[in-house]
Amino acid sequence: MKKHLTSLRAYLEELREIGDLREIDDEVSTELEAGAVIRYAVENQLPAPLFNRLAGHRPGYRILGAPGALSSLPEARWARVALSLGLEPGTHPLAIVDELAAALDAEPIPPVEITDAPCQQNVLLGDEATLDAFPVPLVHVGDAGRYLNTWGVIIVRSPDGSWTNWAITRVMAADSRTLVVMINPPQDIGKIYAMWKERGEPMPAALVQGSEPAIPFAGGMALPSGRDESGYLGGYFGEPLEVTRCRTVDLQVPASAEIVVEGHVSLDETLPEGPMGEFFGYISGQPRQRPVFHVSAITHRDDPILPVVSAGKPVEEVHTVVGPTHAAEVLRNLRGAGLPVTAAWLIPEGSCTLAAITVPREWRQWGGGIHTTTRMLTRAIANVVLRPKVGFWITRILVLDDDLDPTDLRDLAWGFATRCHPVQGQVLIEDQLFTPLHIIYTAAEMQTLSGPKMAYDCLLSPDADKRPVSTAFEQNFPEHIKRRARALWDRPGS
Structure with a gap:
């Protein structure tokens, strides 16, 4: 039976319980400093850092680093992935792949809509809907700017309403009310964007930060085009996810999310985006003109937490997402x-x-x-x-x-x-x-x-x-010899 963690905060409690969370109460700057601490934690497999005081930001606004990286527990390196997916911390990664693969053939369970959602405890509209209060970090030396999205999903829907896509993609902050989204035509978000272009209307979008921990894994999966990630996760857990309706766009978002940024992606306005430190381990790409996302509303929980990934040299979250989820698709295809x-x-x-x-x-x-x-x-x-x-x-x-x-x-x-x-x-x-x-x-x-x-x-x-x-x-020894050898090593030394 999987344990469905329905919020980021429930996930943090699990990390605390196994000793894989480090709260940092010293004041830390979002100008490279938080990024450096996260990168150090990732490369040395240290507990996930939770920054409780961020320079220039109000108390209570926090950053969680390395939310899905390898664990600090030598006996359970894949604990953060396993817990996110409702499994025991020590689950072997191949068993994680098997669970993900099995769910590909499960009946999708669509989400259920609720009102009075935690993600809308605070609602910023009009001139108040700015990113100024949020600790959007500059993660690497060489990044083109501050990236709001490193571990969230951007939610878009086809104009006819038949397909809703939750995708992980780069989103850079151009200013306090303008984002720049990396949209590539072959990707599902690119396919839906092309539909809105054909219709001649800007694409409604919602950028979700700090959702329940399984969502980034679904957002990074290679599900068939036209299949909703929310339904896949419902089938995976055997129960529907809870969503709520946005305030300014006709979209549903995970109800327990920490931060939701609503708006529209322009069909003709672009700004340069990139380069950025990427999962191959390099500052990747040249600046390219990408579509502009105009913010129309921001909703958030009290004392919101922004998850941040320091993408780069393996192993970090892109790898812990893509490794098991894409392997699940490969396994299913090979068996099929x-x-x-x-x-x-x-x-x-x-x-x-x-x-x-x-x-x-x-x-x-x-x-x-x-x-x-x-x-x-x-x-x-x-x-x-x-x-x-x-x-x-x-x-x-x-x-x-x-x-x-x-x-x-x-x-x-x-x-x-x-x-x-x-x-x-x-x-x-x-x-x-x-x-x-x-x-x-x-x-x-x-x-x-x-x-x-x-x-x-x-x-x-x-x-x-x-x-x-x-x-x-x-492979070499008979079973009775192996049992004897293990018993000798299990016996306390004299």
Whole structure:
């Protein structure tokens, strides 16, 4: 039974309980200082910092850093992700993937609308609807400006009302009443924006900050276009999310959110946006003209909390979102194609551009023996993994035996180094789409966002007489010897 945490504050209580929250009462500046503290916490796997005093801002206005990064608990590094998704803190990441994948086939449960929502304890309209009171940070040296959205979702809906999309995308503050939104045509928000352009009306939008903790994970998923993230999460938890109606736009937003910014995205007004520190680990991109978001209202809870992510060198929240959620989509697609797959993982330490897929030793028995060689199986797996939308991220795929744990970097390095032939192990997949944030492709490839990708056949021969014997503890020794060895180590030393 999943534990549905229905607010950011309920999530903070869970972090306090497991010792993975650090309250910082010293005054901290939003000018790089908070960003530096967050980045230090992320890189050293420290507790999530909650900044209680921010220079130049009223008491009670707070920032939560690293809300979905890896945990400070050595025995439960994925605790923040697991808790956000209603699971026990020590849940293995592959079990998280399985839960997300199963929900892809669950019946969606649409949200229910309530009134008197916590997110509207304070309502700012007209000239009062400014960002001046909120601690919008400058996170990195090199960022083009202060980014309001690093861990929230922007909510938009198709003009006919049939599709509501909750998406994570960059949103920069241009001034106290104007935002600039990164909208790319291939993304779902870009598809809906194109619908409003065709209609000739500015796009209603709501930017939600500090919602219940599962929402950013749904916002970062590669759900099929036309499917609502709110319904997916309802199906995942087995109960509807609570939403409330905005004050100035015809949209519903999560009722427990900390801050909601309402407005319209212009069809013709643009301002430069970027560069920004991004999930590949670099200050990414050149300034580009992006659509302007005009603020019409701001609602917020008493003593609001703004979650902030320091995007960059792995592992941070983009990776903890994309790794499990995109792996869930990959796993579902591979199983749906009838391929013999036991696990799928997008490796966070590789900025989720590297996928690892494991198969059982008896893979030849699956699918009527269609795939007779490890190379054939590797290519078949790669062709499914690289499907849109998930495939846009991935540039390399490792196909491995399932005696290896794809979440274990030691297993991955060993498997790749000792099981993949330097030449024959490579399977080239050409003319594949990728995201514009990739830095490895040539200028010509960037023009079309299309280039080569590679799969690696790291599979041992399934034939017993050709298969090397592993020295690993789990594979090498009989069960009674392993039990004896564990018992000796479990016994207190003399």
